[in-house]
Amino acid sequence: MLSSFLEATLAIALVGLVAVGGRFLDGKGVAAAVAVGYCVYIMGGRSYFLALLVFFVVAGFTTRYRYREKYGEAGRGIRTWSNVLANGLAAALIPLLGYLSFTSSSATLAMYLGAVSSVFSDTMSTEVGLLSKSQPRMITTLRPASPGTPGAVSLLGLAAGFFTGFILAAAVLLYGVFFELSLPTHIILLVSVLAGFSGSIFDSVFGGLFQSRYRCEVCGRAVEVKRHCGGQTVYVSGSKLVNNEVVNLLTSLYGAFVAFVVWVYMG
Numbered sequence: 607m608l609s610s611f612l613e614a615t616l617a618i619a620l621v622g623l624v625a626v627g628g629r630f631l632d633g634k635g636v637a638a639a640v641a642v643g644y645c646v647y648i649m650g651g652r653s654y655f656l657a658l659l660v661f662f663v664v665a666g667f668t669t670r671y672r673y674r675e676k677y678g679e680a681g682r683g684i685r686t687w688s689n690v691l692a693n694g695l696a697a698a699l700i701p702l703l704g705y706l707s708f709t710s711s712s713a714t715l716a717m718y719l720g721a722v723s724s725v726f727s728d729t730m731s732t733e734v735g736l737l738s739k740s741q742p743r744m745i746t747t748l749r750p751a752s753p754g755t756p757g758a759v760s761l762l763g764l765a766a767g768f769f770t771g772f773i774l775a776a777a778v779l780l781y782g783v784f785f786e787l788s789l790p791t792h793i794i795l796l797v798s799v800l801a802g803f804s805g806s807i808f809d810s811v812f813g814g815l816f817q818s819r820y821r822c823e824v825c826g827r828a829v830e831v832k833r834h835c836g837g838q839t840v841y842v843s844g845s846k847l848v849n850n851e852v853v854n855l856l857t858s859l860y861g862a863f864v865a866f867v868v869w870v871y872m873g
Contacts, residue, residue, distance in 0.1 A: 610647070610651075613647075614643070614648055617643075618647065622640060642658075643658070645702055646658055646698055646701060649704070653715070654697075657722050657774060657778055661693075661725070661774070665730060668734065693725045693854050712788040715789050716789060716869040717862040718862070719794065719801070720866070723805065724804075724806070724861025724862075728810075730770040736754065738761070740760055740762075744757050745757050745807070751828070755828040756814055756850070758810075767806035770802055772798070797864075801865045805858075806857075808857055813850075817848050821840050824837060828842075
């Protein structure tokens with residue numbers, strides 16, 4: 607356990623330096639990421655941490671790519687503690703609960719990959735979809751919508767969400783070339799792609815139906831946040847209790863559930 611703790615400390619410290627230096631996370635975001643990272647690394651192991659690391663790095667750079675063009679304001683897409691927990695809480699709890707309940711290691715890894723893949727695919731679908739030149743449509747009604755509206759999707763964004771699962775699966779399977787994994791290749795691939803893509807769809811549908819929507823009075827954009835362009839936004843519709851973080855957390859839980867079903871019937 608001591609060697610695992612020291613190894614985890616070294617790995618998390620290196621990632622933390624990158625996060626701070628590259629301004630991927632703010633101060634509280636770093637603290638939340640450290641807590642999630644330790645739980646994942648100690649209770650899950652290297653393969654678990656690798657999956658989370660791939661999500662963090664790829665999604666982080668994709669968020670920052672052409673940020674001003676996508677969001678209409680200067681910034682780098684710095685994540686906060688609430689965003690870290692919304693995307694990583696389920697990923698942290700699954701290996702912990704699996705360890706405490708003596709759940710099959712293969713079931714735990716499947717649910718973990720499902721949770722990570724769902725929020726990874728959703729993030730990539732959003733970030734890439736915002737660069738689409740075609741007008742997005744609401745997934746619930748197929749009516750045209752403004753970019754950034756909760757529930758709005760584009761073909762480019764949907765494609766990004768689908769192929770993201772292959773990125774995660776490739777990273778885990780590459781690890782499996784050198785170290786033993788508790789899941790066979792077809793389950794890893796199926797869980798990563800199916801839970802990931804359907805998770806991004808779930809996020810869009812649930813967000814389109816319930817998530818709070820706002821509009822920036824400065825730039826006129828549809829946004830998911832209460833502040834934009836340095837000022838307060840105007841509430842438009844949706845439940846004020848359901849913000850982007852709530853939807854992301856539910857999406858990760860949905861992904862874990864889909865992965866468990868896949869493991870039961872295909873494992």
